Amino acid sequence: MKIRIERLDGDATEEQIEARRFPFTLGQSNDCHHRIEAKGVWPHHLTLEDAGEKGIVAKHQPEATLLVNGATVAKSVRLQNGDVIExxxxxxxxxxxxxxxxxxxxxxxxxxxxxxxxxLGQVGLIAWLLRAV
Incomplete structure (x- = not known):
């Protein structure tokens, strides 16, 4: 599965991130798959996992805050196409x-x-037939 995440805030607006391998981690740490420099972002803030037929599941660190479409997520959430993640x-x-x-x-x-x-075979056959005539 392949996903795309589009940045909607600040100077990085319209930045496109593609993920093909999971789990895919977002956060401030250098060892994240995608590094985010923003206030309130934890070192390993969010992990996206491929849950097979269930789609993509977003899990956040227990102390980190995750909003999906304006609603706070307690543990994890299955993401839908077009969801806004904060x-x-x-x-x-x-x-x-x-x-x-x-x-x-x-x-x-x-x-x-x-x-x-x-x-080429047809051209050869036509040439052979023309010589025979």
């Missing part, structure tokens, strides 16, 4: 990222090579 003074919008085309480069090359060989 970590201290930092504000984000959560999106499920659009899926791109799967990497099919090798298959495409094999198909084009086969089509090229078929076309």
């Amino acid at each position: 970590l201290g003074a930092a504000k984000f919008r959560f999106w499920l990222a659009p899926l791109g085309q799967a990497g099919q480069r090798k298959v495409e090359i094999a198909i084009w090579a086969t089509l090229g060989l078929i076309a």
